[in-house]
Amino acid sequence: MIDELEQLYRAKLNEFVRTAAAIAGDRETGRDAVQEAFVKAVRTRRRYRGDGTLEAWVWRIVVNAARDARRRAKPEGALPDPGGHDDPRREPLPLRLLTDRQREVLFLHYYADLDYETIGEALSIRSGTVGATLSAARATLRRALAKEVAS
């Protein structure tokens, strides 16, 4: 199992870091989250039951680590995010219009090129929901970008 985890780490490190960085707020935090996630995956590998793909199981751990890192990075006493999700980052405005789920689905699809099924396993949602969420996110971004271009 450790060999498989190492193989996955080496093969997809760029995708893991990019996605985790997008969720966590910056590249350094994302990279730390990936390291932390793989430490946990190695330690708890016996809890992988084989009822989904190993990659999806690892992605779930990486996403959780990145979410935790984002929460830790939120400044104490920070005002609520206008987009509705507590987000310490300075993101382009269109991305701030998305919900947390929309953002995570978008990042996993775009940065990691994961299929709907794997994204669904990683986020514990159905693959049909992944497709609908991704469509909604794209539509929101398209509208926001069109306004930016027009203005």
Added chain:
Amino acid sequence: MSEALIDDLLDELVPPVEQLPRWDDVVRRARRLHRRRIGLASVVVALVAVPSGYALAHAFEGTPPPASVSNAVSVMNAMTDQANAYAAAQGFAAHEPHAIGSTVHGVVQVQTADGPVDLWAAASDSGGTCYLFDWEADGTTASGVARAGGTCDERLPSSGLGVAWEWSAEHPAYKVVYGRTTLAATTIELRFADGTTTSLPIVEHLFLGVVPNAQQIVSARALGATGAELAEQPFG
């Protein structure tokens, strides 16, 4: 055009940069955490006297496993088959043991605010011991498999005392502490950074406890019936 703009937006958010692998760091940190494994008491067991702890532990001993735990043992054996096949394909002679399903039984149960944590044991087909634990509240997979983690014939330190702990996102307030000893010990004593201690009963050479995640464990000692120290595992 807007799809291209979305691509640009995401590229701008996190530009693609080649990352240098640091797998050694992963392994080193995972091992360091492993060394910090400790025999810890459960919150409940920590709050009761040792005799009551014994009573709680032995009350569960011998309990037949539910189907979900038996299924977990079957899955564990299937994964062992895969590991053995992989090792053989790589030219290694190593052969991991299997748990004998008919011998699975309860050993220790710990009550927590998140529900019971159960420790199950079975004989291994190489003459050793397999054990696994699960949070009952975690339920089962869609195919009816308990979300349990376990091992067979784990190699113990030369002291004869092996202690481990695990934290999971599902139960963030706790650490589950478990382990095995080959010594004639009756109790595992845990010492925390704040100077307090707690005791875990040893049943069938195994022990299980759940402690607050915030507790920092300093050491674990295996004690004999007279209270004499038989082994100590420091943590730090």
